[in-house]
Amino acid sequence: MIESIRNPRVVAAARLKKAKARRTAGQILIEGPNLLTAALDAGLEIEGVFALAEDELTARAGEAGAEVAIVTTAVMKRLADTDSPRGPVAVATTPKQPAIAAQDTVILVAISDPGNAGTLIRSAAAFGFQVVGTPECVDLWSPKVLRSAAGAHFATAIVTGAEPSAVGEAGVTLVALMPRDDGRPEPDPAAGPVGLLVGNEAHGLSRRLVNEAAASLTIPTVNVESLNAAVAGSIAMFAVAQGR
């Protein structure tokens, strides 16, 4: 039983709450039974598991090769991102970055809210899109983004720190998602895969990026200036998927 939040293994794992530490270590935190089940089902490499005595999944994680430690509630609170954590919390190897495929793609351009990023990943998996996050985007492997995506990280390809131009070079047509119709052509899904550019919650897409895109897409609305970014991106993915 690990009882101290100063235990070296606990300290090393808790550091993974920070994006920089995740990048340096090449590891992420998987919190709660639902996410851990999804990660185990997907064959993710689980290195270590911290669990309360009553937590499930410890046997399964152990069989999968993880080092399992039973911890106190205080240690669990230190490791978990939520105020009322549900164990276990696992340390997993960050999945290898896949190559960007010539496939429908949602590009998270400087999305800053982890809830929005996670929701977009969940919708991307649901509509058969791969996910690309720009360097300015919130880290897509943060505990909050993982929680909000509800396991969808393990059901679709996720590429972080990539520029939209790299998606274009993979043979995907860049499409700017705009709150107001700018008169440019709409994308033709029949012509090949589309890369939906979803802009920052407060600032939208830069003019430069809009000009780089070959087409625009606007969801017709009344009464409001804009939709929530995750909703707008999800509706656009739905509309493209309907056209396939």
Add this chain to the structure above:
Amino acid sequence: MIESIRNPRVVAAARLKKAKARRTAGQILIEGPNLLTAALDAGLEIEGVFALAEDELTARAGEAGAEVAIVTTAVMKRLADTDSPRGPVAVATTPKQPAIAAQDTVILVAISDPGNAGTLIRSAAAFGFQVVGTPECVDLWSPKVLRSAAGAHFATAIVTGAEPSAVGEAGVTLVALMPRDDGRPEPDPAAGPVGLLVGNEAHGLSRRLVNEAAASLTIPTVNVESLNAAVAGSIAMFAVAQGR
């Protein structure tokens, strides 16, 4: 200048962070310049405004009849819902509950996450839907829901504490939004207004409520068990609006 968080006006206003106090007082809190501008534009009755010396909108709120008090940062933090509050914070009279109209409606059935509730209100306004919350739903006038809806509360009709049957009695066809197609008929928007039942994030809709609905709607997905509730409700509203 109000410097004490024990000032009676501050204490009374801070109490409005709780749903019960809002119901008892018939008042809500409006936080930040964007929401307050939307509320003033909509002609909401603003009773009092607490502002930092540098905050905008105090003159406009004063002209609209609000009692304006300049407060310290500590008092502002006590009143605000966010960690880094932007003033002003206003106390407004809760808008009078409108009657349920024979109109497209989104029904928030026991939605528990304030972010999801606010996002659904924002999408409802954007697609011309009125909003009904069931008695089990998070209070739709909470500061978190107001923030997440980004001003849409003042752009569409909102009815709280109503049962779905009351929507049906207003001449609206109840439609169950289901994660999996249950083989029942889809709604025909041409036949009249629809009332989309959006279920709780974890538990969905009760069997009783699904049976009460005349039709079902399912958004086709792959890879995942379900979409985020706010995304699913928003896509369903978009689809109905497209059919009008």
